Amino acid sequence: MVFIADCLQRLQSGSADPALQPLPATFGDKGLQGRLDLSRLVCMGHSFGALTSICAATEDARFKACVAHDAWLFPAGEDMAQSRLRVPTLFLLGDTFDMLWPVWGRKMLANWVGQSRRAGVDVRALHLHGCRHQNFADFPVLIPEMSQTLGFAGQTPPGTLNQIMAECDYSFLCHHLRLAPVGSSSPASVAAPLPPPREQE
Numbered sequence: 001m002v003f004i005a006d007c008l009q010r011l012q013s014g015s016a017d018p019a020l021q022p023l024p025a026t027f028g029d030k031g032l033q034g035r036l037d038l039s040r041l042v043c044m045g046h047s048f049g050a051l052t053s054i055c056a057a058t059e060d061a062r063f064k065a066c067v068a069h070d071a072w073l074f075p076a077g078e079d080m081a082q083s084r085l086r087v088p089t090l091f092l093l094g095d096t097f098d099m100l101w102p103v104w105g106r107k108m109l110a111n112w113v114g115q116s117r118r119a120g121v122d123v124r125a126l127h128l129h130g131c132r133h134q135n136f137a138d139f140p141v142l143i144p145e146m147s148q149t150l151g152f153a154g155q156t157p158p159g160t161l162n163q164i165m166a167e168c169d170y171s172f173l174c175h176h177l178r179l180a181p182v183g184s185s186s187p188a189s190v191a192a193p194l195p196p197p198r199e200q201e
Contacts, residue, residue: 001043001056005063012036040064040177044169046136047072055080057087065176067169069136070094073105081108084115088122088176092165094131095154122176126168130156136165 014033045053050071057066140153147153
């Protein structure tokens, strides 16, 4: 993601190598030069890509917000787990979020939310009921009935979840990037704050 931010900077300044970063001829001779708003750069990902986004947003000041869909937090080191996040971050989580690490993942997330908020950084975690890890990808939306039958998707209709995810992401980013929302309905009650971590039995 840092590499992509570097590429966008070169495109904005007009210093990009056309051979390495070709653009359609419809962009004209100047391409994207002067057309990008890099003051509102956001990183976003799903699963391991979500953790990659969190790392990039923590280390690179060019990123102003982060969205993490059902983040795979297991590879995060102890130092990162005990730190706070630098930018406003939205976590959207499915029912299977802490299936592989029923205590550690949720405690890590609770620590990030608590420490970041105490430092004045808005970090939120929402649990989407009836949602599984694969619901954050396109597959369940394309073949919803088969996905639910095979257990790839949760009980909430994939199309409904897709709309809720989009509205949550959009509302969060509009608020923190000071963008005027184009108009949307309120997310359905299927989205709820993440409950506290469970104690080890």
